[in-house]
Each structure stands twice: as structure tokens, then as C-alpha cells.
Amino acid sequence: MEIFIINLIGATLRVSTPILLAAIGETYAERAGILNLGIEGTMFFGAFIGFFVADKSGSLWLGFLVAVLSGVVFGLLMALLTVTLGVNQHVSGLGITMLCTGLSLFAFRLNYGGRSIPPSIESFQQLAPFKNIPWLNTLTEQYLLTYVAFLVIVPLAWWLLYRTSFGLKIRSVGENPEAADAAGVNVFAVRYAALAIGGGLMAAGGAFLSLAQLGAFTHGIIAGRGWVAIAIVIFGNWNPVRAMWGALIFGGTSALQLRLQTMGLQLPIPYETFLALPYIVTIIALVLAGRNASYPAALLKPYRRE
Amino acid sequence: MYIVDMLGITKTFGELVANDNVDFQLRKGEIHALLGENGAGKTTLMRILYGLYRPDTGIIKVAEQPVEIHSPKDAIANGIGMVTQHFALVPPLSVAENIVLGNTDGFVVNRAAMEAKVAAAADRFGIVIDPKSLVRHLAVGQRQRVEILKALYRNARVLILDEPTAVLVPQEVDALFETLNRLKADGLSVIFISHKLHEVTQITDRVTVLRDGKLIGTVDTKDMSQSQLAAMMVGRETFGVTRKDEQHEQQPVTLRIDNLCAKNDQGMPALTNVCLEVKAGEILGIAGVGGNGQKELAESLCGVRDCASGSIQLAGKELIGKTPAGFTQAGVGRIPEDRHEGMVGDLTVTENLALEHLNEYTRSGVLDHKAIRTRAEELIHQFQIKARPNDPVRTLSGGNMQKVLLARVLSRNPKAVIVPQPTRGLDVGATDYVRQQLLEQRDRGAAILLISEDLDEILALSDRIAVIYEGEIVGILPAGEATPERLGLLMSGAVKEH
Numbered sequence: 001m002e003i004f005i006i007n008l009i010g011a012t013l014r015v016s017t018p019i020l021l022a023a024i025g026e027t028y029a030e031r032a033g034i035l036n037l038g039i040e041g042t043m044f045f046g047a048f049i050g051f052f053v054a055d056k057s058g059s060l061w062l063g064f065l066v067a068v069l070s071g072v073v074f075g076l077l078m079a080l081l082t083v084t085l086g087v088n089q090h091v092s093g094l095g096i097t098m099l100c101t102g103l104s105l106f107a108f109r110l111n112y113g114g115r116s117i118p119p120s121i122e123s124f125q126q127l128a129p130f131k132n133i134p135w136l137n138t139l140t141e142q143y144l145l146t147y148v149a150f151l152v153i154v155p156l157a158w159w160l161l162y163r164t165s166f167g168l169k170i171r172s173v174g175e176n177p178e179a180a181d182a183a184g185v186n187v188f189a190v191r192y193a194a195l196a197i198g199g200g201l202m203a204a205g206g207a208f209l210s211l212a213q214l215g216a217f218t219h220g221i222i223a224g225r226g227w228v229a230i231a232i233v234i235f236g237n238w239n240p241v242r243a244m245w246g247a248l249i250f251g252g253t254s255a256l257q258l259r260l261q262t263m264g265l266q267l268p269i270p271y272e273t274f275l276a277l278p279y280i281v282t283i284i285a286l287v288l289a290g291r292n293a294s295y296p297a298a299l300l301k302p303y304r305r306e
Numbered sequence: 307m308y309i310v311d312m313l314g315i316t317k318t319f320g321e322l323v324a325n326d327n328v329d330f331q332l333r334k335g336e337i338h339a340l341l342g343e344n345g346a347g348k349t350t351l352m353r354i355l356y357g358l359y360r361p362d363t364g365i366i367k368v369a370e371q372p373v374e375i376h377s378p379k380d381a382i383a384n385g386i387g388m389v390t391q392h393f394a395l396v397p398p399l400s401v402a403e404n405i406v407l408g409n410t411d412g413f414v415v416n417r418a419a420m421e422a423k424v425a426a427a428a429d430r431f432g433i434v435i436d437p438k439s440l441v442r443h444l445a446v447g448q449r450q451r452v453e454i455l456k457a458l459y460r461n462a463r464v465l466i467l468d469e470p471t472a473v474l475v476p477q478e479v480d481a482l483f484e485t486l487n488r489l490k491a492d493g494l495s496v497i498f499i500s501h502k503l504h505e506v507t508q509i510t511d512r513v514t515v516l517r518d519g520k521l522i523g524t525v526d527t528k529d530m531s532q533s534q535l536a537a538m539m540v541g542r543e544t545f546g547v548t549r550k551d552e553q554h555e556q557q558p559v560t561l562r563i564d565n566l567c568a569k570n571d572q573g574m575p576a577l578t579n580v581c582l583e584v585k586a587g588e589i590l591g592i593a594g595v596g597g598n599g600q601k602e603l604a605e606s607l608c609g610v611r612d613c614a615s616g617s618i619q620l621a622g623k624e625l626i627g628k629t630p631a632g633f634t635q636a637g638v639g640r641i642p643e644d645r646h647e648g649m650v651g652d653l654t655v656t657e658n659l660a661l662e663h664l665n666e667y668t669r670s671g672v673l674d675h676k677a678i679r680t681r682a683e684e685l686i687h688q689f690q691i692k693a694r695p696n697d698p699v700r701t702l703s704g705g706n707m708q709k710v711l712l713a714r715v716l717s718r719n720p721k722a723v724i725v726p727q728p729t730r731g732l733d734v735g736a737t738d739y740v741r742q743q744l745l746e747q748r749d750r751g752a753a754i755l756l757i758s759e760d761l762d763e764i765l766a767l768s769d770r771i772a773v774i775y776e777g778e779i780v781g782i783l784p785a786g787e788a789t790p791e792r793l794g795l796l797m798s799g800a801v802k803e804h
């Protein structure tokens with residue numbers, strides 16, 4: 001039983017990583033007042049371009065870097081549409097998701113044709129800092145990116161938002177851009193920056209799936225994780241540390257349902273029920289925790305000086 | 307030597323000429339009033355100086371050097387600070403965070419150091435505020451203190467104050483004026499936007515008067531009387547609105563509040579055993595320093611805030627436990643303190659006028675637009691609202707917004723009217739209008755609870771005056787016995803009279 005639980009926790013950390021990265025990215029965007037529904041597409045493109053560059057160049061890190069840059073570019077595109085042009089945020093975000101999905105599938109088909117078995121690459125190696133202690137090794141044998149996500153990205157996001165002048169600016173433009181503007185904050189620049197950082201993190205989450213977790217690219221690789229990340233941002237009340245707990249709940253149920261499926265339990269329920277479990281749990285968690293959600297007051301509102 | 311020269315400033319919004327070739331010159335170390343009715347263009351002129359608007363034509367010089375002010379950032383860099391009328395604060399952030407926003411020392415924000423610095427600045431300028439409290443927990447008067455401190459904190463050489471005293475009580479105004487005089491002695495220049503003539507004559511060195519976007523003139527304050535200034539401002543002599551003295555002893559009690567207790571947003575007791583009676587045809591004024599439970603009292607009496615205990619009876623019927631809509635239906639007229647809270651800015655005047663009573667305009671589930679429109683046109687005419695029926699409410703001036711609210715509430719002939727701060731931020735004309743409407747309601751026989759931090763308003767309108775201090779009614783005086791000094795003592799909590 002202990003082994004099962006340790007194993008489950010290790011898997012939870014792994015499965016949570018891409019959602020966590022995306023949710024932190026979305027937190028930056030929404031804290032600045034922009035709902036970035038381009039998250040699902042940005043993750044998808046990140047997964048594809050990371051895989052493609054890694055496959056062609058032979059360098060996983062180059063692939064990852066290009067993926068992050070692509071996310072930054074799509075974040076800036078979102079900023080151009082919503083911040084500069086003042087286009088509706090829902091439409092812009094969904095448009096970017098469709099654009100990214102279409103672009104990725106088109107380029108994938110051009111380069112790999114229609115195969116029944118998806119192409120794969122040698123993925124990132126997991127780190128094993130405690131090789132000699134079996135139970136600790138089960139827990140800590142993780143990808144470098146998982147370590148980075150939990151130990152660097154989350155604390156850094158919290159620190160940036162709550163302990164730096166940049167974070168103060170992000171929070172103020174998401175709550176009351178008029179006040180921020182009057183205080184001498186460049187509202188447009190702060191929103192561009194938040195969306196760029198956010199896009200990079202979203203694409204990093206996508207690339208984690210194709211370059212680390214799976215070592216392959218498939219059409220269903222993101223499978224709604226972007227939308228789940230948006231729910232997690234709300235669950236986390238726009239706080240990166242609370243968002244981490246949300247990602248762990250989703251990751252934990254995902255890891256659990258995989259194990260339940262393979263345990264060979266003879267249950268009179270179809271296996272799809274298990275597949276749906278993480279999403280159901282996420283919805284329940286959101287309903288329970290999201291009732292007191294205090295949305296950034298300027299979310300969805302383009303800022304215009306009169 | 308002028309620290310600010312604004313020469314030939316013209317600014318138009320569509321067909322409206324907000325500033326028409328206006329010259330404004332500010333000397334170093336003076337307090338300079340910018341006087342004019344709402345819509346006269348004084349706020350526009352100052353928003354141009356602060357970089358919130360770009361002028362169509364005109365030159366701005368700071369310390370004799372021509373400057374381009376494209377944004378508040380440029381204005382701040384030129385030593386210009388502004389306290390706007392609509393507070394430019396971020397409610398979920400703390401006082402300290404709001405003050406250092408856009409003006410932080412370096413990238414990392416050290417909370418303790420930041421709060422200590424803000425506290426030190428507050429001390430230096432004599433402004434009482436806790437740097438750690440969240441702005442959204444502060445009352446309007448306290449928020450304004452944050453705004454003033456924010457501008458001072460940036461070492462402004464020129465400080466623009468847009469109606470700074472509108473929410474202060476006499477004692478606070480005195481403290482503010484002391485602060486301003488001290489700053490003036492240090493060489494700071496202050497631009498003081500106000501409609502209150504006695505304040506202008508009391509504190510300022512020179513006055514610039516605007517009317518309908520045009521410069522009427524700049525004069526030395528000491529050469530002018532209040533009525534001369536008023537004549538420059540409105541082009542006519544003003545006459546204040548005051549109540550006729552009448553006896554209302556025989557009237558029945560319409561609104562009876564018994565041992566009412568309520569908590570504030572932080573869950574702390576805000577009202578303690580409040581007992582009040584308002585008779586038909588009477589205005590009961592509630593005087594007090596901002597943040598002593600007025601907000602909670604007004605909200606409780608409109609059903610917007612749950613009461614911990616006590617009773618609210620309207621013509622003998624208990625209201626506790628009813629929804630806000632239930633309060634309205636029972637005959638409570640609600641005019642919210644924040645005009646923007648009482649209406650939906652993006653909806654039209656017509657829609658806002660119908661908003662509280664939509665069910666009356668519904669025919670088998672569909673809105674009867676014709677009836678709504680007809681009613682709206684009647685009300686716009688009756689209440690002299692200067693707007694077209696299809697104008698979005700957010701485009702209206704403060705005075706006209708207040709008229710829309712008044713029209714919606716008063717046209718229903720409510721038994722009791724709850725009016726917190728009804729004339730805050732309104733110009734002389736609109737203020738007179740609102741007060742006149744309240745007096746007409748009183749003569750009609752409504753029970754009016756007037757909650758105001760403007761003592762002049764309380765004294766001018768109330769039949770009786772109750773003073774609230776830390777959530778308790780510390781004294782109730784008939785209007786004839788109330789003097790500003792006696793009320794001031796009660797408001798400061800120094801004495802209690804029962």
C-alpha cells in the first residue's frame with residue numbers, strides 16, 4: 001500500500017506539471033485583466049513545435065526553447081488584439097486557439113503524413129537524485145522541468161506578483177487600470193508583458209507533454225488541459241500557490257484513475273468513467289472553492305483613455 | 307515666476323467645447339483656486355495638465371520650460387500630482403501598495419520598509435491612516451486621505467486637488483488646510499478645485515474662474531467677496547436652499563429603528579443599538595465623521611446589509627428579513643451613496659429609470675418598451691434631466707446622474723427616503739436642485755433620513771439632527787439647538803447627549 005501511495009504521489013507530480021505551467025501562465029494574464037482563451041491552442045502549438053524542432057535538430061532543449069518562444073509570440077498576438085486593438089477577449093482567445101490548432105495539425109500532416117502510429121522521439125531523461133533509497137527515488141525521479149515548475153516557477157510567480165513592483169503593476173492594471181494609469185503605470189506595456197510571460201508558460205506546459213511525458217506528438221495531446229488550467233486559476237483565486245494545489249488535485253485524480261484502470265478491478269462501469277474522473281473532480285473542486293472567487297475587477301475590459 | 311503656465315488651451319469632445327482658449331498661470335508657493343460650476347471645464351483643464359487628456363491646441367510650461375505631457379507619468383516627472391474626484395485607487399491593494407504604485411524603489415518591494423516609509427510620510431503630512439489596511443475596507447473619507455497622501459508622497463511641487471473637502475467634516479477640513487498651508491510655506495503650489503466659496507476665500511491666494519469652458523478671470527482672493535466670486539462663477543447671484551421652519555410634533559412616526567446592530571465588511575460591529583424615529587414630513591439628519599457607521603446604517607435601512615439584531619419598522623410593518631426589493635416595495639426609497647452603484651453605466655437613461663420596477667413594465671414576460679420610454683420621457687422632463695432617453699448613463703454629469711436616481715426613487719412617492727451623501731461632488735446648481743427635491747418630499751409627508759458628512763447640508767435641511775460616532779447615536783438635537791460647535795464635539799466623540 002505504501003508503495004502504491006508513493007508511486008501515486010510521484011505520478012501526480014509528473015501529471016500535474018503541464019497543467020501547473022499553463023495555469024501559472026494564465027494567472028499572469030488574468031491578473032493583468034486579460035482572459036487568454038488562447039491557452040489550449042498555445043499549449044497545442046508548443047507541444048507540436050517543440051516536438052518538431054527537437055525531432056529535426058536532435059536537440060530537445062532547442063525544441064523546448066522554440067516552443068516557449070512560440071508561446072511568447074502568441075501571447076503578444078493576444079496582446080495586440082485585446083490590448084492595442086481592444087477586440088473582445090473571448091473571440092480573440094478562441095481565435096488564437098483555432099489558429100494554433102489548425103497550424104499545428106497542418107504542419108504536422110505536411111511533415112509526417114497520416115500515420116497510424118504517431119512519430120516519437122527520445123524524450124527528456126528523468127533526474128534521480130536519491131537512486132539508493134528506493135522509496136525516495138520513486139518520489140523524486142522526475143523530469144527537470146517538473147522540479148523547475150514546482151520549485152522555481154510557482155514561488156517565482158508568487159514572489160513576482162506579491163513582492164515586486166512589477167507584480168504590483170500587474171495586479172493594479174487587472175483591478176483598476178485607470179488608477180494604475182493615473183499613478184504613472186504603463187497599462188499597455190504591463191499587459192503585453194503579462195501576456196508574453198503567460199504565453200511562454202502555456203507553451204512550456206504543452207512542450208512538457210511532447211518532449212518529456214510522452215516523447216511523441218498526437219492530435220489529442222492537450223485534451224482540454226488548457227481549459228482545466230483556466231478552471232484551476234479560478235480555483236486558486238488568482239494566487240499561484242493555490243493554483244498549484246488545484247493542479248495537484250487534477251494531477252492526482254488523473255494519476256489515480258490510470259492506476260484504477262490498470263488494476264484489473266472487475267467493476268460494472270465503463271473505463272471512460274475513470275477517464276472523466278479528473279474533470280469531474282476539477283468541476284466539483286471549482287464549485288466548492290470558486291463560490292467566493294474575487295475576479296480581477298478589470299478582467300475582460302479593454303482599457304481606453306477617454 | 308510661474309511654476310505652471312497653460313496658454314491658449316482648447317479641448318473639444320465632439321461638439322462640446324470643454325476648454326475654449328483658456329490661460330492659467332500658477333505661481334510658486336501659492337494656493338490657487340479653480341472655481342466654476344460642474345461642466346465649466348476646470349476638471350478637463352486639470353486633466354490636461356496631469357496628462358490624462360491631450361489638448362487640441364495650447365502650450366504648457368513648467369518652470370518656464372515648454373513641456374509635453376503625454377501621460378500622468380510625464381506629469382509626475384514634472385512634479386505635478388493630482389487627487390482626482392473619482393478616486394484612482396486599487397481597492398484590493400493595501401494603502402501602502404496604492405501609494406507606492408508606479409513609484410517603487412527598485413524591483414523588489416520590501417513590505418515592512420514600504421509600510422514604514424508610508425507611515426513616516428503620513429506622519430510628516432499629518433494624515434492619519436494605517437498603511438496596512440486594504441483600501442476596499444476604507445470609507446470614502448479615508449480613501450481620500452490615501453489619495454492626498456499618494457500625491458504628496460511623490461514629492462509633487464504642484465498639487466492638484468479636485469474638490470478635496472467634499473467628504474471631510476469641519477475638523478478634518480481644518481487639518482487639511484493646516485497641511486496645505488504648511489506645504490505652501492515649503493514652496494509647494496496647490497491648485498484647489500472647489501465650488502465652496504467660503505473655503506476658497508479662506509485658504510486660497512488667487513482664484514481663476516471658468517464658466518462654460520471659458521476663462522472669466524484670475525483675481526486676488528483678498529480683493530473679492532464671496533458673492534462677487536459667485537457672480538463670476540454662475541453669472542447670477544446664488545441663493546441656497548433652506549427649510550422652512552414648521553412644527554411636526556403631531557405627525558405619526560413613519561420609520562422606527564429599534565436597537566439596530568450590524569457588522570461591517572470585516573465582521574466587526576459597526577452599528578450598536580441604534581434607535582431612531584423619523585416622523586412623516588420630517589428630515590432627520592445624521593451627522594458624523596466618515597467611517598463611523600454611516601455606510602452600514604444606510605445599507606441596513608435599504609436591506610442591502612444583513613442586520614445582526616434589532617428592528618426596522620415602516621409605518622408599523624417590520625422590514626427585517628426582507629430582500630432589498632422587499633424594502634423598496636414596502637415604500638423605502640433608496641438613493642445609494644455611490645451614484646455609480648445605483649445604476650448600470652452602460653445602460654441608457656430610459657433603462658435605468660425602469661430598472662427597479664421592471665416587473666411593472668412586463669407584459670407576459672416581454673418588456674413593454676413603449677411604456678418604459680413614455681415614462682422615461684415624462685421623468686426626464688419632470689426632473690429636468692439634461693440627457694436624451696437613449697444616452698448611456700455613464701456619459702452623464704454627476705448632477706444629471708443624481709437626477710436620474712432621484713427621478714427613479716422619488717417619482718414613486720416613497721413613505722421613507724434614505725439619502726446618504728446626496729450632493730457629494732455636485733455643483734451649486736445641482737446641489738440646490740437635489741436639496742429642493744428633498745424638501746418637497748418632506749412637505750409631501752415623506753420621512754427622510756439624510757446621512758451627510760457635509761455639516762452645512764445637515765444644518766440647512768434637517769428638522770432634527772442625530773450624531774453618529776463609532777456606530778452609536780451619541781446625541782439627537784432639534785435643529786434650533788444645533789450649532790456647528792456643539793455638533794463638532796459630538797462628532798468627535800468627546801461628549802454624549804441623550
